[in-house]
Amino acid sequence: MPKSTNIVWHESEVSKQERQRLNRHKSVVLWFTGLSGSGKSTLTVELEKKMYQSGIRTYRLDGDNIRHGLNKNLGFSPEDRTENIRRIGEVSKLMVDAGLIVLTAFISPYRQDRDNVRALLESDEFIEIHVKAELETCEKRDPKGLYKKVRAGQIKEFTGIDSPYEEPLHPEIVIDTDKHTIEESTQYVIEFLKNKAYTE
Numbered sequence: 001m002p003k004s005t006n007i008v009w010h011e012s013e014v015s016k017q018e019r020q021r022l023n024r025h026k027s028v029v030l031w032f033t034g035l036s037g038s039g040k041s042t043l044t045v046e047l048e049k050k051m052y053q054s055g056i057r058t059y060r061l062d063g064d065n066i067r068h069g070l071n072k073n074l075g076f077s078p079e080d081r082t083e084n085i086r087r088i089g090e091v092s093k094l095m096v097d098a099g100l101i102v103l104t105a106f107i108s109p110y111r112q113d114r115d116n117v118r119a120l121l122e123s124d125e126f127i128e129i130h131v132k133a134e135l136e137t138c139e140k141r142d143p144k145g146l147y148k149k150v151r152a153g154q155i156k157e158f159t160g161i162d163s164p165y166e167e168p169l170h171p172e173i174v175i176d177t178d179k180h181t182i183e184e185s186t187q188y189v190i191e192f193l194k195n196k197a198y199t200e
C-alpha cells in the first residue's frame with residue numbers, strides 16, 4: 001500500500017518522444033530472464049557493446065550489480081525476489097522515459113513479477129527474452145562456482161534447485177544458448193529491433 005499522500009505529479013516540458021527523436025531510436029526494456037548461468041549477463045554485455053558502436057543509447061541493469069547497491073537489503077526469499085523485480089521495473093520505466101534501451105539481466109523467476117513489470121510500461125516498451133539453457137548446461141558452465149556451493153549445501157533457495165523458475169509463456173524472443181552462439185544470439189536481437197523499427 002502506498003504510504004505517501006498529498007503528492008501531485010509535476011509534468012516535464014521535454015517529452016519521452018522528444019528524447020527518443022534526439023536519440024534517433026525508440027526506448028524499450030529488453031528483459032532477459034533465465035536460470036543462473038543461462039547467459040543473461042554475457043548476452044546483455046555483448047549487446048550493449050554492439051549497440052554502443054551503432055550509436056544507440058543503452059543502460060544495463062544486472063542482478064549481481066544492483067544487489068551491491070539499490071537492492072543490497074534484499075535476499076533470495078520469494079518476497080525479496082518480488083521486491084527486487086518491482087524496484088527494477090520502476091527503474092527500467094524511468095530509463096525508458098529517459099529515452100534509453102534498457103538491457104536487464106535478472107533471473108526474475110516468477111511470471112507474475114515479470115508481468116507486473118510489463119504492465120508498468122506501454123505495450124511496445126517491454127520485450128521479454130527467455131534465455132534458455134538446460135539446468136545441466138548451467139551447472140556445467142557454473143561461471144561463478146555457485147552450483148558447486150549449492151551442491152555442497154552452502155547456498156539455499158537456489159533457482160532451479162530448491163527455488164522455482166517459472167518459464168515465460170509468451171516471450172517475444174527465446175534464445176536457446178545450448179544451441180546458439182553468443183554472436184548468433186546478439187545478432188538476432190539486433191535484427192529484431194531493426195525489423196520492429198525500434199532502431200534504424
Ligand SMILES: Nc1ncnc2c1ncn2[C@@H]1O[C@H](COP(=O)(O)OS(=O)(=O)O)[C@@H](OP(=O)(O)O)[C@H]1O
Pocket residue numbers: 035036037040041062063064067076080081082084085105106107108109144146155156157158159163
Ligand atoms: N539463492 C540464489 N538463487 C539465485 N541466484 C543467486 C542466489 N544466491 C546468489 N545468487 C546470485 O544472484 C544473482 C541473481 O540475482 P537476481 O537479482 O537476478 O535474482 S532474482 O531475479 O531476484 O531471482 C545470480 O546471478 P546470475 O548467475 O547472473 O543469474 C547469482 O549470481
Ligand SMILES: Nc1ncnc2c1ncn2[C@@H]1O[C@H](COP(=O)(O)OP(=O)(O)O)[C@@H](O)[C@H]1O
Pocket residue numbers: 034035036037038039040041042043105141143177178180181182185
Ligand atoms: N551460447 C552461449 N551463450 C551465452 N553464454 C554462453 C554460451 N556458451 C557458453 N556461455 C558461457 O556461459 C556463461 C553464462 O554466464 P552468465 O552470462 O553469467 O549467465 P547468467 O547471467 O544468466 O547467470 C558464461 O561463462 C558464457 O561465456
